[in-house]
Amino acid sequence: MRKVIAILLLAVVGYYILGTLLNLPFGQKATGVGKYYLDSTIKETGTVNTVTSIVVSYRGFDTLGEVTVLFLAATGLGAILFDKKGKKRSLQNASLIVKTSSKMIYPLTVLLGAYVFVHGHLTPGGGFQGGAIIATGTLLMFMAYRSFETNHTALTIIESLAGLTFVSIGISGLIWGYSFLQNILPLGTPNELLSGGIIPLIYIAVGFKVGAELTTVLDTLLKTIKG
Amino acid sequence: MSPVHFIAIPLFAAFLIPLVGKVSKNLVKLIPGIVFLYLSYVAITLFPIGIHKPIVEIIAGFKAPFGISLYYGPLAAFLTTMITLIGFVIWLYSYKFIIREPIEKYYMLFMMLITGSTGIVLTGDVFNLFVFLEITAIAAYSLTAFLRDKDGAEAAFKYLLIGSFSSTFVLLAIVLLYANVHTLNMADIATKISSVPLTTRIFILILFLMGLGIESEMFPLNGWAPDAYSQAPSPVGAVFGGIVVKASIYALMRLIYLMFEFQSVMHFLVIMGVITMLIAEMSAMRQQQIKRMLAFSSIGQMGLVIIAFGVGTEPSVRAALFQMFNHALIKSLLFFAAGYLVFHSGSKKISALDGLGHDKPITSFFFAFGALAIIGLPPFSGFWSKLYVLLSVANSGLFAAVALILFSSVVEAIYYLRVVSRLYFNTEVATDVRRTPVSGLVAMGILTLVILFVGFYPNLVLHWMTPAANELLNKAAYIKAGLFH
Numbered sequence: 001m002r003k004v005i006a007i008l009l010l011a012v013v014g015y016y017i018l019g020t021l022l023n024l025p026f027g028q029k030a031t032g033v034g035k036y037y038l039d040s041t042i043k044e045t046g047t048v049n050t051v052t053s054i055v056v057s058y059r060g061f062d063t064l065g066e067v068t069v070l071f072l073a074a075t076g077l078g079a080i081l082f083d084k085k086g087k088k089r090s091l092q093n094a095s096l097i098v099k100t101s102s103k104m105i106y107p108l109t110v111l112l113g114a115y116v117f118v119h120g121h122l123t124p125g126g127g128f129q130g131g132a133i134i135a136t137g138t139l140l141m142f143m144a145y146r147s148f149e150t151n152h153t154a155l156t157i158i159e160s161l162a163g164l165t166f167v168s169i170g171i172s173g174l175i176w177g178y179s180f181l182q183n184i185l186p187l188g189t190p191n192e193l194l195s196g197g198i199i200p201l202i203y204i205a206v207g208f209k210v211g212a213e214l215t216t217v218l219d220t221l222l223k224t225i226k227g
Numbered sequence: 228m229s230p231v232h233f234i235a236i237p238l239f240a241a242f243l244i245p246l247v248g249k250v251s252k253n254l255v256k257l258i259p260g261i262v263f264l265y266l267s268y269v270a271i272t273l274f275p276i277g278i279h280k281p282i283v284e285i286i287a288g289f290k291a292p293f294g295i296s297l298y299y300g301p302l303a304a305f306l307t308t309m310i311t312l313i314g315f316v317i318w319l320y321s322y323k324f325i326i327r328e329p330i331e332k333y334y335m336l337f338m339m340l341i342t343g344s345t346g347i348v349l350t351g352d353v354f355n356l357f358v359f360l361e362i363t364a365i366a367a368y369s370l371t372a373f374l375r376d377k378d379g380a381e382a383a384f385k386y387l388l389i390g391s392f393s394s395t396f397v398l399l400a401i402v403l404l405y406a407n408v409h410t411l412n413m414a415d416i417a418t419k420i421s422s423v424p425l426t427t428r429i430f431i432l433i434l435f436l437m438g439l440g441i442e443s444e445m446f447p448l449n450g451w452a453p454d455a456y457s458q459a460p461s462p463v464g465a466v467f468g469g470i471v472v473k474a475s476i477y478a479l480m481r482l483i484y485l486m487f488e489f490q491s492v493m494h495f496l497v498i499m500g501v502i503t504m505l506i507a508e509m510s511a512m513r514q515q516q517i518k519r520m521l522a523f524s525s526i527g528q529m530g531l532v533i534i535a536f537g538v539g540t541e542p543s544v545r546a547a548l549f550q551m552f553n554h555a556l557i558k559s560l561l562f563f564a565a566g567y568l569v570f571h572s573g574s575k576k577i578s579a580l581d582g583l584g585h586d587k588p589i590t591s592f593f594f595a596f597g598a599l600a601i602i603g604l605p606p607f608s609g610f611w612s613k614l615y616v617l618l619s620v621a622n623s624g625l626f627a628a629v630a631l632i633l634f635s636s637v638v639e640a641i642y643y644l645r646v647v648s649r650l651y652f653n654t655e656v657a658t659d660v661r662r663t664p665v666s667g668l669v670a671m672g673i674l675t676l677v678i679l680f681v682g683f684y685p686n687l688v689l690h691w692m693t694p695a696a697n698e699l700l701n702k703a704a705y706i707k708a709g710l711f712h
Contacts, residue, residue, distance in 0.1 A: 020430045024406045032409025036293055044289075061286045061295045065346070065358035068238060069365055072339055076369025079332040080383075156245045163242030171235055173287075180231040182288035 046187030047121045047196040055126065056199045060181045064166060066128075067206060071163060074213045077220055087223035094144045102144035109137030117207025121196040127203040131210025138215045142222055150219055155212045162209035169198050169205075230277075230284050230299040230349055232269045233307055237262050237342040241335050248331030255331040256322060259338040263315035270308040277304035278694055281708040283351065291351065291710055292412035298351035298709055301694035305548065306348040306477060310470050313555055314341040316670050317469070320563050321462035323664035326373075333373060333460075340366040340466055344474035351709055353401055354411045356478055360397060360442065363471055364390045370463045371455045382454035389441055389451045396438030400431045414709025417485045417702060432487040435479065442475035444526045445533060446503035453510075456522030457575065461566025464518060468525040469559040473551050476529065480536050484699050496537030501631050504530030508635040512642045516575040517565050520642060521558065524601065527635060528554045534628055535616045543619035545696040549689060550612040553681070557601045557609055560674040564594035567667060568650075571659040577646055584650035590663050591650045593671040598643040600678050603636060608681035608688075615689075 030038055037054055047053040055063050094102075116123075117130025141148045173182035181198075188195035240262045248255050276282060281300035288294070299307070318337075326333050343363030350356050368390060372383030405411055407427060408419040420428065441448040456464045483492055504527045511523035528550070535547035567590045572579040584591040600607035603614070613636065621629050681688050698705065 016426065016430060020403065020427050023424060023427060024403070026406070030409075033292055033411065034409055057287060058289050058294050059354070062355055062358050064238065065355070065362060068241070068339065069358070069361050071242070072336065072362060072365045072369070075332050075335055076365060079329055079336065079369055080372045080375060080380075082329050082332075082375070084328065153249065156249065160242050160244075160246040164239065164246075167235060167239040167242060171239070174229070174231070174235075179285050179288050180229075180235060181286055 042190050045183070045196060045199065046190055047199055048190050049121050049123065049126075051124075052121045052126055052199060052203070053196075056120075056202050057183070057197075060170075060202065063202075063206070064170065064181070067163065067166060067209060070210065070213055071159070074159075074217050077217055081220050083226075085226070088225045089142065089146055089222045090225065091146055093146055099144045102140045106137050106141050109140070110134050113137065113207070113211060117203050118200065119193070120203035120207075121199045122191065122193070127206025128210050130203075130207040131212075132214060134207070134211035135214030135218060139218050142218060150215055152216070152219075155216050158208055158212040159216070162205040162212070165205040166202055166209070169202060228269060228272055230273065230282060230297045230303075230307075231286065233266055233311070233345045233349060234342060236265060237338055237345075241339055241342075244331050244335045244338075248329075252330055255334055259318045259334050260315070260322065262338060263311060263318055263341075266311045267315055270304075270311045273299065274304050274308050277301060278691060281698075281705075283708060292410045292415035295350070295352045295355050296412070296709070297349045298413075298705075299349060300698045300705070300708065301691075302477070302481075302548075302696075302698045303348050305552075305691060305695045306473065307345055309552055309555060310341060310345050310348065310474070313469050313559055314466075316673055317341075317462050317465050317559060319673075320465070320566075320667050320670035321460075322666040324460065324462055324566065324667065326460060327375070333370075336366045336370050336373075337463065337466070339363075340370060340463070341470055344470045347474040347478050351413050352411050353404065353413050353416060353482075356413075357394070357397055357401055360475075360478070361394060363474070364394060364442070367455070367463075367467065367471060371459045373460055373463070374458065376458075378454075379458040382451075382458035386451040386455045389448070393438045393441035393448075396434045396441075400434035400438060403427065403431050403434070412709065413481070413485060414706045417706050418710070420486045428487065432483075432492065435482055435487075439475055439479040439482070440499075442472070443479050443533070444472055444475075444503070444529050445499055446506055446526075446530070449503070449507070449526050452526055453514075453519045453522040456525065457516055457518035461518075461562055461569070464521070464566070465559040465562035468521070468562060469555040472525065472529055473555055476532060476536075476551070480699065485702055485705065488702070493537050493539045497534050497625065497628060498537075500530045500533030500535075500537055501628055502530075503527070503533060504635050505631060508638045508642075512638055514642075515577060517569065517577050517580065517646065518562070518575060520577065520646070521561055521565055524561075524639065524643075525554070525558055527639065528558070528601070531613075531616060531632060531635075534632070535619060538620055538623045538625065539700075540619060540623060541693075541696055541700060542615065542622065544699055545689065545692045546612060546615035546619045548692045548695055549685075550616055552688065552692075553608045553612045553678075554601070556674055556678050556681075557597050557607075560593060560671055560678065561597040561601065563667065563671045563674070564590050564597060567663045568594060571661065571663075573659070577649065580646065580649050581653040582650070586659060587663065589668060590671075593668075593675060595647045595650065596675055596678070598647050600682075602640045602643055606679070606682050608678050608685065610682065611685040611689075 041050045041053045045053040045057045113130045113134035116125040117127045120126030170181040176184045183197035185197040277299045278301045284297040286295045343359045346359030368387045372379045407423045444452050507523045507527035511520050514520040532547050535543045600609040603609045
């Protein structure tokens with residue numbers, strides 16, 4: 001009986017959700033804020049990738065918040081799974097094929113990740129994506145080699161410095177007499193690597209930060225055996 | 228000096244903490260203190276400016292609605308100052324509190340929990356609000372499980388599940404809002420919301436009520452709160468009850484007053500507030516553990532605040548803000564004292580507190596003081612806010628609500644005095660050689676003095692709350708300041 005009532009209630013709720021979602025004006029020409037972004041990105045931010053300019057410039061404050069969210073998640077995970085004695089990864093070795101090809105793919109993955117975050121203002125992708133690609137590279141190594149270890153101190157330092165860079169770029173906007181996170185560098189010529197003012201700098205910092213953070217998270221999660 | 232300092236400085240410090248942690252763990256403990264001390268200075272400098280004329284700070288140089296802006300009006304001035312000062316006191320309390328490794332992570336999460344709440348209060352952008360809600364929530368989940376025991380893990384998992392629902396609802400509501408009005412600035416949304424079809428508007432409102440209701444501990448969405456409050460380390464319990472809930476209620480009320488000002492919503496708030504209050508107070512009565520009791524009492528007090536916001540007149544909103552302020556002070560004090568009472572008695576149970584009043588007179592005194600203040604006895608600040616809430620509710624003719632508030636106050640008095648009487652009038656004397664650290668006592672002492680001071684001069688604080696209440700009620704002024712600064 002209770003299940004029947006629950007299903008009926010869900011059906012009513014679902015009907016209204018569907019009704020609301022069907023009314024959404026999707027696929028139409030952008031209006032409001034969206035139209036403004038499409039029209040003035042290149043002029044105002046010097047960035048050809050509109051998504052990047054919205055993420056890092058117009059709504060850069062949100063991105064700083066999201067970077068913090070990831071940082072908190074990684075820190076929280078480290079705090080909850082903290083073990084003084086330290087833990088080990090699974091002792092099983094991968095096959096020779098996996099090992100050899102991982103060794104070849106790993107540097108290429110890191111290179112691709114770096115390419116993606118360095119070119120965040122020109123091509124699809126950016127700091128988060130590039131960092132995630134780098135972390136998948138290390139994940140491959142973690143799975144292939146049981147002895148592969150990352151340098152935790154170095155990762156922590158990279159993480160901290162990258163975060164500090166992001167906030168410092170923001171604060172320098174204040175120091176220069178503009179607003180927080182405002183661009184203080186020349187915009188350059190659109191479509192060139194050195195363009196977009198502070199956007200590439202922020203994305204490089206984010207790339208390093210996300211790469212280091214996700215690597216730490218994977219390392220923490222994979223170490224399940226008491227050492 | 229500008230409102231963005233409230234966010235930028237703690238973030239800088241948070242990213243610095245892992246580096247400092249490599250050098251010295253003791254230095255890490257100091258960082259939140261230094262940050263909150265500096266922010267208190269910022270808060271006190273900005274407060275007189277913001278209370279008269281809202282400061283709208285543009286981020287990244289793009290004017291509203293194209294970029295994100297912070298709205299530091301009277302209400303935000305009042306709440307950020309409260310959060311920052313109480314944050315400092317809670318840091319002082321946790322300075323010598325025994326905290327497990329890894330302490331650098333603890334202090335980082337602790338600082339971000341408070342910063343997230345400040346951000347919720349400051350922001351003028353609805354998606355930015357979501358980001359700060361996430362910061363607060365994720366710090367809260369990890370701090371709930373920080374002690375790494377079974378109960379803590381269970382509480383954190385529960386909180387994580389319910390909290391994820393909350394985030395999803397809020398995000399979906401924001402998506403629907405954006406799809407309909409093509410803007411994220413709250414003032415801009417308020418001007419355009421009337422063009423949205425009514426069913427969509429109600430649906431968005433329900434999503435916000437569900438999402439933010441979870442964080443605001445509204446019935447029946449508050450199942451996570453007692454577990455999280457009691458399993459987290461005591462300073463964190465104080466942050467939950469004193470700061471995080473206040474920020475969530477603010478967010479809910481800001482959105483309702485700005486975008487969904489239907490009369491029926493206000494009635495709904497009053498009804499939900501009454502139910503929340505009654506059920507929480509009755510549950511608090513049955514609790515065997517002191518921190519769970521405090522958690523239920525906290526939910527009950529939030530019910531009272533929701534009632535006062537739901538009445539929606541100027542005196543009632545002011546009373547609601549005053550009640551929030553007092554509750555933040557008093558509940559922090561109670562959590563502080565309860566933290567050390569639990570520590571000394573070695574058990575979370577109320578029955579283990581027998582006779583602790585003789586062995587630990589100062590800590591017990593602080594608890595008894597807080598208990599009397601939160602019940603609303605005359606010389607303390609809690610009396611005034613409860614009185615003003617009652618008066619404003621009565622003035623709106625809601626006498627049933629008045630009767631139920633009085634009834635729940637009696638219930639509240641019974642369960643608090645039961646604990647106090649156990650502390651003092653039970654002969655079986657417990658002894659514990661460990662002392663309560665001085666920093667903890669100083670923190671409790673500061674709160675006690677403030678509670679007493681506000682109790683004697685309530686008008687000094689109320690005076691500042693009138694502009695804050697007006698800001699919430701005067702939608703046109705908010706829109707004007709937010710969009711055409």
